[in-house]
Amino acid sequence: MIKITNLNKIFNENTKREFHALKNINLEIKNSSCVILKGISGSGKSTLLSIIGTLSKPTSGSIQVEDENIAKLPDLHASNFRAKKLGFIFQSYNLFDTLSVKDNVSIALIPLGFNQTQIDGMVLKALELANIQHKKDELVYNLSGGEKQRCAIARAIVNNPEIILCDEPTANLDYDNSLIFIESLRTLKNLNKTIIVATHDPIFDNLDFVNKVINIKNGEICE
Numbered sequence: 001m002i003k004i005t006n007l008n009k010i011f012n013e014n015t016k017r018e019f020h021a022l023k024n025i026n027l028e029i030k031n032s033s034c035v036i037l038k039g040i041s042g043s044g045k046s047t048l049l050s051i052i053g054t055l056s057k058p059t060s061g062s063i064q065v066e067d068e069n070i071a072k073l074p075d076l077h078a079s080n081f082r083a084k085k086l087g088f089i090f091q092s093y094n095l096f097d098t099l100s101v102k103d104n105v106s107i108a109l110i111p112l113g114f115n116q117t118q119i120d121g122m123v124l125k126a127l128e129l130a131n132i133q134h135k136k137d138e139l140v141y142n143l144s145g146g147e148k149q150r151c152a153i154a155r156a157i158v159n160n161p162e163i164i165l166c167d168e169p170t171a172n173l174d175y176d177n178s179l180i181f182i183e184s185l186r187t188l189k190n191l192n193k194t195i196i197v198a199t200h201d202p203i204f205d206n207l208d209f210v211n212k213v214i215n216i217k218n219g220e221i222c223e
């Protein structure tokens with residue numbers, strides 16, 4: 001369970017540019033559920049996702065993941081938490097263009113101390129799950145947008161994370177590739193992953209495997 005309590009994020013606090021981006025967010029996300037964070041541009045979706053992902057810290061409030069409050073983790077602990085428990089999928093893919101698909105995916109395992117045989121096995125499994133194994137030796141530079149997204153999915157799941165965070169994952173995909181992405185999410189849901197997607201893409205409306213849609217407006221949850 002992810003339990004967010006009284007969470008606030010204020011950028012540039014106590015300056016003329018002060019901006020209250022998240023206002024008293026309270027939210028519970030059950031294990032193995034799929035949750036969509038919806039809201040127009042600037043509503044605070046990415047800010048919330050990056051705080052859940054320990055990429056930034058809230059101004060106040062707590063985020064309990066099982067028994068741990070991850071809101072105030074020191075940087076080293078936060079990076080350990082991310083490496084073990086989280087997978088990220090971004091709209092811009094965040095891949096290394098000049099590396100192969102296989103090498104992009106294995107990067108996520110480097111901090112975890114696996115040996116080469118273990119890494120090879122885990123990478124192959126992730127590539128197969130994401131349906132990109134046939135391009136494993138190709139440079140990312142040469143992939144299509146949909147293939148890059150599948151490579152990004154493989155990288156996000158290679159560490160077998162419990163939680164997968166997706167920020168506008170279909171923003172750069174055409175309709176057919178967006179549907180393929182949604183089928184990958186369904187596969188991950190069936191593998192009991194907890195999935196949180198920040199999006200304003202209507203393609204995520206009314207999906208049968210989505211457990212909860214949370215609307216965010218001006219940094220607040222509106223039920």
Ligand SMILES: Nc1ncnc2c1ncn2[C@@H]1O[C@H](COP(=O)(O)OP(=O)(O)OP(=O)(O)O)[C@@H](O)[C@H]1O
Pocket residue numbers: 011012019021039040041042043044045046047048200
């Ligand atoms: N580092 C920052 N400093 C100041 N303001 C910020 C910062 N990051 C985000 N904001 C502001 O916080 C608000 C929420 O931004 P956020 O990126 O979370 O929105 P979003 O809902 O994800 O939008 P989009 O769909 O366009 O990505 C915006 O008004 C943004 O300008």
